[in-house]
Amino acid sequence: MSAPSVAVSVEGLTKAFGSIRALDGVSLTVGAGEIYGLLGPNGAGKTTLIRSLVGLITVDTGTVTVLGRRLPDRAVLAEIGYMPQSPALYADLTVEENVRFFAAVHGLDRPAAARSTADALEFVDLSPRRRSVVATLSGGMRQRVSLACALVHRPRLLLLDEPTVGVDPQLRAELWRRFTTMSGEGTTIIVSSHVMDEAERCGRLGLVRFGRMLAEGTSAELRRLAGVERLEDAFLVLSESRP
Amino acid sequence: MSGRRAGAISLRILQQFRHDRRTLMLLFGAPIILLGLFYFLTGGGSSLPAVDVVNLDRGPLGAVLAADLGQSTEINVARTTEARAASDLSADAVAAYVVLPADLSARAQSGDVIAPTVHLEGTQPALTQPVLLALDQSVTRASRNLVAAEGVHVPVLEPSLDYLHGGPGLDTLDYFGGAFIGLVVFLLVFVVTIIAFLRERSQGTLERLMASPLRRADIVVGYIGGFMVVATVQAVEVVVFTLYALHVHNQGNVALIVLLTLLMTLVAVNLGIFLSMFATTEFQAVQFIPLAIVPQVLLSGIVFPIATEPSWLQVVSRLLPLTYGVDGLRDVMLKGNGLTSGPLLLDVAVVVAFAVALIAAATATLRRSAS
Ligand SMILES: Nc1ncnc2c1ncn2[C@@H]1O[C@H](COP(=O)(O)OP(=O)(O)OP(=O)(O)O)[C@@H](O)[C@H]1O
Ligand SMILES: [Mg+2]
Numbered sequence: 001m002s003a004p005s006v007a008v009s010v011e012g013l014t015k016a017f018g019s020i021r022a023l024d025g026v027s028l029t030v031g032a033g034e035i036y037g038l039l040g041p042n043g044a045g046k047t048t049l050i051r052s053l054v055g056l057i058t059v060d061t062g063t064v065t066v067l068g069r070r071l072p073d074r075a076v077l078a079e080i081g082y083m084p085q086s087p088a089l090y091a092d093l094t095v096e097e098n099v100r101f102f103a104a105v106h107g108l109d110r111p112a113a114a115r116s117t118a119d120a121l122e123f124v125d126l127s128p129r130r131r132s133v134v135a136t137l138s139g140g141m142r143q144r145v146s147l148a149c150a151l152v153h154r155p156r157l158l159l160l161d162e163p164t165v166g167v168d169p170q171l172r173a174e175l176w177r178r179f180t181t182m183s184g185e186g187t188t189i190i191v192s193s194h195v196m197d198e199a200e201r202c203g204r205l206g207l208v209r210f211g212r213m214l215a216e217g218t219s220a221e222l223r224r225l226a227g228v229e230r231l232e233d234a235f236l237v238l239s240e241s242r243p
Numbered sequence: 244m245s246g247r248r249a250g251a252i253s254l255r256i257l258q259q260f261r262h263d264r265r266t267l268m269l270l271f272g273a274p275i276i277l278l279g280l281f282y283f284l285t286g287g288g289s290s291l292p293a294v295d296v297v298n299l300d301r302g303p304l305g306a307v308l309a310a311d312l313g314q315s316t317e318i319n320v321a322r323t324t325e326a327r328a329a330s331d332l333s334a335d336a337v338a339a340y341v342v343l344p345a346d347l348s349a350r351a352q353s354g355d356v357i358a359p360t361v362h363l364e365g366t367q368p369a370l371t372q373p374v375l376l377a378l379d380q381s382v383t384r385a386s387r388n389l390v391a392a393e394g395v396h397v398p399v400l401e402p403s404l405d406y407l408h409g410g411p412g413l414d415t416l417d418y419f420g421g422a423f424i425g426l427v428v429f430l431l432v433f434v435v436t437i438i439a440f441l442r443e444r445s446q447g448t449l450e451r452l453m454a455s456p457l458r459r460a461d462i463v464v465g466y467i468g469g470f471m472v473v474a475t476v477q478a479v480e481v482v483v484f485t486l487y488a489l490h491v492h493n494q495g496n497v498a499l500i501v502l503l504t505l506l507m508t509l510v511a512v513n514l515g516i517f518l519s520m521f522a523t524t525e526f527q528a529v530q531f532i533p534l535a536i537v538p539q540v541l542l543s544g545i546v547f548p549i550a551t552e553p554s555w556l557q558v559v560s561r562l563l564p565l566t567y568g569v570d571g572l573r574d575v576m577l578k579g580n581g582l583t584s585g586p587l588l589l590d591v592a593v594v595v596a597f598a599v600a601l602i603a604a605a606t607a608t609l610r611r612s613a614s
């Protein structure tokens with residue numbers, strides 16, 4: 001089966017929590033192997049959008065198609081890696097036990113899970129701490145374990161909700177180099193972030209506000225659209241403009 | 244000490260209560276419910292134990308005594324034949340039957356001790372006391388009337404007791420041992436599961452599981468599998484300790500006791516998962532413990548016999564899984580029943596049905612909670 005060239009296609013998504021419209025008609029298309037960055041202020045709807053891509057949100061209206069399958073579809077979840085905004089881990093298990101558990105949950109058999117766990121821990125640079133209990137790790141380390149849990153089964157689509165919060169600059173740069181390598185190998189990555197130098201590394205960016213897609217494009221396109229030099233200023237200018 | 248700082252803490256606690264209505268409802272509602280239960284269980288409006296009376300006396304005292312027993316405020320008397328009474332007792336339809344012997348009046352007139360036979364079911368000590376009390380009161384009253392009328396002495400009452408099960412050789416621990424095995428295991432497993440599952444939710448890992456290809460049933464069955472391994476060890480430990488260290492009386496098959504205990508844990512695991520869906524914090528989950536456990540303890544017949552509950556409470560008792568677990572364990576340990584016994588099979592079947600229903604309910608609520 002040849003991989004579809006469109007990894008994620010979202011159309012007219014709306015979701016209200018009571019009176020709050022977390023998503024208000026979002027449409028989005030992400031090609032296979034792209035790194036797509038979601039930008040937007042707190043409460044813009046980035047997390048809600050990402051969660052709806054793994055079927056965690058039952059949307060009010062609109063359709064979500066992921067890797068050629070219209071959600072809800074349980075089978076396609078095996079090919080998605082989801083890293084929640086706050087590290088969701090078993091604090092009483094070791095690093096290795098956590099990662100291996102999520103490998104098994106995604107259907108890897110024992111030897112494959114062991115191998116992938118070692119690779120994932122290498123990826124987030126935590127191999128030396130693999131036997132540490134998660135509760136004893138630093139905040140940034142927990143974030144990295146959470147990332148390892150999301151990519152241990154080598155998903156074709158990675159959904160990362162602010163993956164590098166609390167990660168030191170050196171390792172952050174290294175992680176982004178690795179994300180770029182993965183995307184070169186065909187993995188699609190959708191990542192939310194508030195960090196502009198990370199946004200610069202995304203192939204394309206989507207600026208979300210009030211549950212709507214305000215602007216989309218490469219960093220250069222967004223800067224040109226806003227008529228400013230720096231992406232940070234473009235973000236501010238475009239966020240201000242009333243939709 | 245600073246009044247303002249301490250006051251800030253008090254105020255914060257009150258604010259938290261205001262945001263947590265459920266806790267307030269528990270604090271103010273639970274005492275009323277629990278005390279009300281105590282009221283109904285310890286006499287208020289409760290049912291009387293059913294007792295058959297068989298009068299074989301050739302003289303007048305037997306009839307007077309039987310009539311007086313019919314007026315008793317301790318027991319609920321029906322008069323019948325000895326054969327019927329015996330079958331009622333073995334069918335658990337009555338708590339006891341009293342046989343007034345043929346020579347009752349003759350012995351009373353000659354000033355001898357009178358010895359009606361009291362046939363007790365024997366597995367529920369709380370049902371023995373009212374029968375003996377009622378008999379004693381009636382003998383005193385009936386013979387006092389006869390003394391006035393016919394000049395007989397007030398006879399000395401020495402009922403001879405006959406136990407269908409158990410008997411005077413059993414002590415309190417023997418009666419409660421079986422019930423407590425079921426209770427202890429049920430309680431512990433329930434508490435551990437409800438907390439474990441709630442943690443899964445509050446730490447966000449349940450959401451991760453929901454974003455994986457796992458089916459909801461996989462999660463529930465996985466939980467059952469993990470907990471049942473521990474629960475099996477626990478059940479064996481508890482049964483061995485009860486039987487061989489505490490020497491609690493057992494007439495039945497030890498494997499059957501372990502099986503019943505395990506079925507109770509299966510119910511407890513799924514009740515824990517199911518109820519954890521209705522709690523958003525561990526604080527609230529802890530509140531389910533008194534709410535789910537205390538009424539079960541009071542109503543499952545461990546201490547207060549179900550037969551003496553007010554009839555509407557008996558209906559409630561029949562809806563609780565622990566009732567059947569406790570009854571089954573008593574059937575095995577005190578009566579020595581095996582799986583060929585109808586009542587025990589019924590108990591086992593009901594507990595299994597509860598387990599299956601709760602597995603379905605736990606799976607269904609899991610689906611609903613992922614919005
Ligand atoms: N489970 C929920 N119940 C009620 N409201 C919710 C829920 N989840 C999100 N919201 C609301 O939806 C809106 C969008 O939230 P969302 O988490 O998607 O924002 P975000 O863009 O990820 O913000 P941040 O940058 O702070 O992570 C917010 O107003 C939030 O309060
Ligand atoms: Mg967010």
